[in-house]
Amino acid sequence: MIGTIKLFEGYSGKNRKVSPKKAIVFTQNLATVTYAHHSLIQGNRKGTINGLIFTIILALIFTSLQGFEYYTAPFTISDGAFGSTFYFATGFHGLHVIIGTIFIATMFWRILAYQLTDHHHVGFESSILYWHFVDVVWLFLYCAVYWWGS
Numbered sequence: 316m317i318g319t320i321k322l323f324e325g326y327s328g329k330n331r332k333v334s335p336k337k338a339i340v341f342t343q344n345l346a347t348v349t350y351a352h353h354s355l356i357q358g359n360r361k362g363t364i365n366g367l368i369f370t371i372i373l374a375l376i377f378t379s380l381q382g383f384e385y386y387t388a389p390f391t392i393s394d395g396a397f398g399s400t401f402y403f404a405t406g407f408h409g410l411h412v413i414i415g416t417i418f419i420a421t422m423f424w425r426i427l428a429y430q431l432t433d434h435h436h437v438g439f440e441s442s443i444l445y446w447h448f449v450d451v452v453w454l455f456l457y458c459a460v461y462w463w464g465s
Contacts, residue, residue, distance in 0.1 A: 334461040344373045358433045367423040374416040418442035
């Protein structure tokens with residue numbers, strides 16, 4: 316369009332195949348962390364542990380895919396508006412994924428140490444709310460950077 320800046324123009328190559336995988340992996344995290352939460356409320360310790368293990372594994376896979384995407388990107392942070400916006404937005408999100416993974420891992424440790432029960436788990440719910448916030452931001456970023464940017 317005349318008079319508009321195409322901020323997200325130019326994202327192509329191998330990374331186009333990585334981003335849908337990241338979206339699938341990260342949205343699966345919603346199911347596993349929700350399963351862990353419902354299992355804890357129902358007193359199903361094994362379900363809670365399994366849900367958290369899968370959540371942590373998926374978060375680590377997502378973070379690894381993000382690192383791979385950065386390593387193989389055909390542009391850098393200094394390549395204009397797209398590069399700087401891409402690395403800033405996805406990097407900030409990646410930082411919050413790492414923080415959320417630490418929160419979830421801490422709750423996993425607390426479950427293993429019998430510190431959380433079906434009636435006493437405010438910290439666990441707080442980490443899940445943070446995780447859902449990070450996921451909603453990812454959906455926005457996916458639409459803005461990967462889908463709209465194509």
